[in-house]
Structure formats: structure tokens, C-alpha cells
Amino acid sequence: MRIVDVCAFYSPNGGGVKTYVEHKLRAGPLQGHDIVILVPGSEPRTEHYGPGARIEYIVGRRFPLDGRYHYFHDEFALHAMLDALKPDWVEASTPWSSASMVANWRGTAPRSLIMHADPLGNYAYRWFRNIASRQTIDRGFDWFWRRLKRFDGAFDHIICASDDLSTRLRFGGLKNVVINRMGVQPNIFSPRRRSRDLRRTMLECLDLPDDALLLFGGGRHAPEKRWPMIIDAVTAAGYHRPVGLIIAGEGRARRQVERAVGNNPHIRLIPPITDRREFAAILASADALVHGSESETFCMIAAEAQASGIPMLLPDCGAAADHLIEGAGLHFEAANAASLARAIGQFIDLGRARQAVVARDAAPRTRTMDAHFQDLFTLYHARQTVKVESRPRESLPYCTVAGALA
Structure with missing residues (x-):
């Protein structure tokens, strides 16, 4: 299976996303999968990590809040790259513009939104926790919940790594939520x-x-x-x-x-x-x-x-x-x-x-990253081996909120 991860927040300088990506590039080929990480950068290039594992950079704009990162801005270029890669499965990693682009892609491959980011928790709940209840804050950010529900119809899975986030999403009306907890790199921490x-x-x-x-x-x-x-x-x-x-x-x-x-x-x-x-x-x-x-x-x-x-x-x-x-x-x-x-x-x-x-x-x-990817790839394999009626995918608008470009 060729899995293409449209990874908006990757930086070669390090961080949790880099740790996750590098382990996926090792774990996928060991289980017979071809892993392509598609990331935005200053110029197009390819980094090979061995047979069946590589990072493909396409041109993106520099992220205004942190110069270490770029963001996808050209939906046509992203779709052209997905067409060329011919993935069996596509992943998006944030619920912002890159996820809209993946949802809008006209390819037939199934796709997952992996919630590596929690915008409501990072921003709305943090900003307003002292003046309003979570229910009130959710009502104020109904536009974002409507966005998540459209993603729920456009993606085969909304994958969460914790009970807290998955429970909130299900309570908010999402139907395709799956829990797959991440883990640590094996043989390092002890x-x-x-x-x-x-x-x-x-x-x-x-x-x-x-x-x-x-x-x-x-x-x-x-x-x-x-x-x-x-x-x-x-x-x-x-x-x-x-x-x-x-x-x-x-x-x-x-x-x-x-x-x-x-x-x-x-x-x-x-x-x-x-x-x-x-x-x-x-x-x-x-x-x-x-x-x-x-x-x-x-x-x-x-x-x-x-x-x-x-x-x-x-x-x-x-x-x-x-x-x-x-x-x-x-x-x-x-x-x-x-x-x-x-x-x-x-x-x-x-x-x-x-x-x-x-x-x-x-x-x-302690759960390891190997267990996480084993469960993830098993989930994808089960979806591919069972005949599932293709669902129409709703076209999603491009998000231009300055802090939500990825």
C-alpha cells in the first residue's frame, strides 16, 4: 500500500512531528508499505530514507508565525502531486487548509484526517476558559464545528490519539472518529x-x-x-x-x-x-x-x-x-x-x-510507536479489503484565516 501523508507542520529542525514522521518512514516499509511524506518547503526536492520511504517537498509559503515552517498554499500543485504519486491511502494532519485540499482532491483513494492539532483546545478554550463554559465557547465557535462535521463526511476516518479529544469530537456530532494512541520510540527511553x-x-x-x-x-x-x-x-x-x-x-x-x-x-x-x-x-x-x-x-x-x-x-x-x-x-x-x-x-x-x-x-x-503504526496500517488494510460503498465527498472551502494556514 502506498500511503501519502500530507504533513503540514513538518520542520527538518526537529520537534514532535519530525520524530513521528521519521518513525513512520521506518515502520511503513518494514510492514510492506510505501511511505511518502508530502511537506511544504522553500523549493521542490526529495529526501530518500531507504527503499519505500521518502519525503517530497513542494513549494510552500513561509509560515508567518514561525519561520521554521512553511504551509501549503497551492491546491492545484498539491493535487497534481497526489495524482502523480497515485496513493492507495491519503492522510492529512491538521484540520485547516491542507485538510480541505486533501478532501477536495478528486482521486479515488480513501483518506484519513489525523488530529495532530487541537485548535479549539489550543486557542478557544485557552482564551476564554476564565469567562465562559466550554459549552458556551463551542457555541461561539460553531463555524469550526461545522467545518469538522464537513471533514467527517469527506474523510473515512478522523483519527485521535487520546480519549479526551475523541470524546469531544463524538459529543460534537462526528461519526467517523477512531482512537489510535501514539507511543514512544522503542529502545530509547528507559x-x-x-x-x-x-x-x-x-x-x-x-x-x-x-x-x-x-x-x-x-x-x-x-x-x-x-x-x-x-x-x-x-x-x-x-x-x-x-x-x-x-x-x-x-x-x-x-x-x-x-x-x-x-x-x-x-x-x-x-x-x-x-x-x-x-x-x-x-x-x-x-x-x-x-x-x-x-x-x-x-x-x-x-x-x-x-x-x-x-x-x-x-x-x-x-x-x-x-x-x-x-x-x-x-x-x-x-x-x-x-x-x-x-x-x-x-x-x-x-x-x-x-x-x-x-x-x-x-x-x-508504555505503548510504543511500533504498536501505533501497526494498528494504523491494520485499520487501513481492513478498510481496503472490505468492499465499502464510495461516499460522495463534499467540496470544502479554502481556509484563509491567518493563523490557520497549514
């Missing part, structure tokens, strides 16, 4: 990568003693990640206990994150860690992961923390919440710094050593 020396070095960088609590966070410096909220909570907790935090990441909101850190010597911002094994060692050597976003579609770093055998402090809603292991960390009220500060204190009072044992015991049960 409690065995924990290093006392590395932990001690990190604490020394934070000007803290060996008995301090070492928290780790990773991800883009973007408003939805809520780094200032996390920093405020860690700072508040640090007035009563020795607590340090290392955040690995970069992004357009870095200035706000830096302002939140201020002169706190116990919080350190570091660049993204591109070496996966080095990252795995740092993650496993922390005492706990702290994560602030309640709008993740899966929360890869929480899964990686689970595989690394460390406890977690996670918001009480969204996909991140699903990763908490009972007895190995705590939930806190989403977007509430005071709640997170209390959770940090409670985490210490409950005993770090006991919670670490529970986390290490749970680590081998």
Missing part, C-alpha cells in the same frame, strides 16, 4: 538511563543541593505550553522547599518565558536536546516531569517520561492527564499556578522514593 551523576550535575547548575527536587519540562516556548504558569508555581513552591526546574525548548514566546524566570537561579532554560539518547538520559535522571498544556492531542513527552520511569505532575484535563500513573505523581488544576505549587509540595510530602518505584515498575508497559 529507567536504566537514570544517572545519579547527571542528576547531581543538573542540580549544581541550579545552585541546589542533592536532596532538592529536580523537575524537568520540555517543549516549545508557546502560550499553550504555559511555561510562565509553571515557573510561577515552581518559584512559589521553592520558597518552602528546595525545588529546581530545567526547561528544554525554544519558540516565539521565549521572551515571556525568560521574563517569568527573572533572576531565579533555580530555574534554567536550555535549548532543545536533539540527541534522543542524551534527552532520554536527562529525562530519566529528573525526579519528575512537569507539564502545563491542557490542549495536547497526545502529549509525547509525558509518554516518554512514563517510559523513563519518572513520576509526573500533569494538568487534570486534556490528553496529558491520561498519562498519569496512580501513585507516581499528581494532577493539578489546569492553568492554575497555585494548584501546581500545592501539588509540588504534596508530591514531596508523599515521598519521592516510593513514587519513583511505582513509576519504574510501570515503565515497561
Whole structure:
């Protein structure tokens, strides 16, 4: 089967999408599939990753909010590339313009919309959570729900990686929702990568003693990640206990994150860690992961923390919440710094050593990316081997909202 992934938010510089894409390029050929990742770039070119695996770039415009990315802007060119590739299955990865282009393509191949993005969670719910209920916000964004329902008629599957997102979509009236949780890269994350020396070095960088609590966070410096909220909570907790935090990441909101850190010597911002094994060692050597976003579609770093055998402090809603292991960390009220500060204190009072044992015991049960792709390709194979009456696909308008170009 030739699977073409129309991947709007891919950057060769790294990130969760790149990790996902690279594993798909390995997993597909091993199961007999030809994988083509179709991405927008500054110029047309091809990157080969071995037999049956490649990335095809077509010309796109630079994304105005982040210069590392481009977006699909030429529907005719995208359709011409799909015609040339002759896919057996087509995927779209965001519910914006690229998904409309895939839905409008006149080819006969079945297609899936994989919800790697949650615009309502990232924007609407975050912007208005303090002044309106979720039901009221949904009514205000009815235009987006109408868009999702049109996608539901145009795509064979709407694939979600978490219970939270799939439940919301089904409650909103979508019929073709399928859950397929993602997973971690196998043979990289493990409690065995924990290093006392590395932990001690990190604490020394934070000007803290060996008995301090070492928290780790990773991800883009973007408003939805809520780094200032996390920093405020860690700072508040640090007035009563020795607590340090290392955040690995970069992004357009870095200035706000830096302002939140201020002169706190116990919080350190570091660049993204591109070496996966080095990252795995740092993650496993922390005492706990702290994560602030309640709008993740899966929360890869929480899964990686689970595989690394460390406890977690996670918001009480969204996909991140699903990763908490009972007895190995705590939930806190989403977007509430005071709640997170209390959770940090409670985490210490409950005993770090006991919670670490529970986390290490749970680590081998972490779902892997291999399992995710096995289930994904099985889903596609089942659809192709069963005769299904072809459904008319509704033509969808091109979305020109500035922040929704991908």
C-alpha cells in the first residue's frame, strides 16, 4: 500500500512531528508499505530514507508565525502531486487548509484526517476558559464545528490519539472518529538511563543541593505550553522547599518565558536536546516531569517520561492527564499556578522514593510507536479489503484565516 501523508507542520529542525514522521518512514516499509511524506518547503526536492520511504517537498509559503515552517498554499500543485504519486491511502494532519485540499482532491483513494492539532483546545478554550463554559465557547465557535462535521463526511476516518479529544469530537456530532494512541520510540527511553551523576550535575547548575527536587519540562516556548504558569508555581513552591526546574525548548514566546524566570537561579532554560539518547538520559535522571498544556492531542513527552520511569505532575484535563500513573505523581488544576505549587509540595510530602518505584515498575508497559503504526496500517488494510460503498465527498472551502494556514 502506498500511503501519502500530507504533513503540514513538518520542520527538518526537529520537534514532535519530525520524530513521528521519521518513525513512520521506518515502520511503513518494514510492514510492506510505501511511505511518502508530502511537506511544504522553500523549493521542490526529495529526501530518500531507504527503499519505500521518502519525503517530497513542494513549494510552500513561509509560515508567518514561525519561520521554521512553511504551509501549503497551492491546491492545484498539491493535487497534481497526489495524482502523480497515485496513493492507495491519503492522510492529512491538521484540520485547516491542507485538510480541505486533501478532501477536495478528486482521486479515488480513501483518506484519513489525523488530529495532530487541537485548535479549539489550543486557542478557544485557552482564551476564554476564565469567562465562559466550554459549552458556551463551542457555541461561539460553531463555524469550526461545522467545518469538522464537513471533514467527517469527506474523510473515512478522523483519527485521535487520546480519549479526551475523541470524546469531544463524538459529543460534537462526528461519526467517523477512531482512537489510535501514539507511543514512544522503542529502545530509547528507559529507567536504566537514570544517572545519579547527571542528576547531581543538573542540580549544581541550579545552585541546589542533592536532596532538592529536580523537575524537568520540555517543549516549545508557546502560550499553550504555559511555561510562565509553571515557573510561577515552581518559584512559589521553592520558597518552602528546595525545588529546581530545567526547561528544554525554544519558540516565539521565549521572551515571556525568560521574563517569568527573572533572576531565579533555580530555574534554567536550555535549548532543545536533539540527541534522543542524551534527552532520554536527562529525562530519566529528573525526579519528575512537569507539564502545563491542557490542549495536547497526545502529549509525547509525558509518554516518554512514563517510559523513563519518572513520576509526573500533569494538568487534570486534556490528553496529558491520561498519562498519569496512580501513585507516581499528581494532577493539578489546569492553568492554575497555585494548584501546581500545592501539588509540588504534596508530591514531596508523599515521598519521592516510593513514587519513583511505582513509576519504574510501570515503565515497561508504555505503548510504543511500533504498536501505533501497526494498528494504523491494520485499520487501513481492513478498510481496503472490505468492499465499502464510495461516499460522495463534499467540496470544502479554502481556509484563509491567518493563523490557520497549514
